[in-house]
Amino acid sequence: QSVLTQPPSVSAAPGQKVTISCSGSISNIGNNYVSWYRQLPGTAPKLLIYDNNKRPSGIPDRFSGSKSGTSATLGITGLQTGDEADYYCGTWDSSLNAYVFGTGTKVTVL
């Protein structure tokens, strides 16, 4: 049972925007940095966002991250068919002394 809650799925048409929420608590998102990962079907996850809102080199600025209180949000603009994947948030939980992932969100491009 994950301590970070994400919507199971979100969808939008090509070119549109989607946002994915990640809800936690003071011991995880509230006090620590959040990262986001994308997992294309049949492949390993890949880092999309770190330090709440920073993009690694090679990740386009269509992807953005933000954090407020005990929640974080991933935004994807200019949606493309290649963005169809599972997306996970994650952070350290200082009470559990463990890293925790979100429940995961499947993005579908209509």
Next chain:
Amino acid sequence: QVQLVESGGGVVQPGRSLRLSCAASGFTFSSYAMHWVRQAPGKGLEWVALISYDGSDKYYADSVKGRFTISRDNSKNTLFLHMNSLRAEDTAVYYCARDRWASLYCGGGRCNVYFDYWGQGTLVTVSS
């Protein structure tokens, strides 16, 4: 370029043991903390364990604590996961992943852990 290659997966009976390896290349292995993350078939990601750059600090998920041991051999650029008393619920693809930092980084009370590189994974199936 950074490469992480897992090996050692396979089919194992419940209660038996297995050791996974992760061969690292393309970076100074001994300078980075490393993790194991797993994914059961059709399920989400689950963090398993973290080891600091020199092996002095280790952290485990409650689901594997006391059964799994993470270790590393910096002379061979290799990360290990020793899995004992395996259960059906341990069936998953196991990924090794590099941490951005040398150890659990908590500055000013705020911890910052993330995985900047991942291996392709190795499948462990626990079944009789």
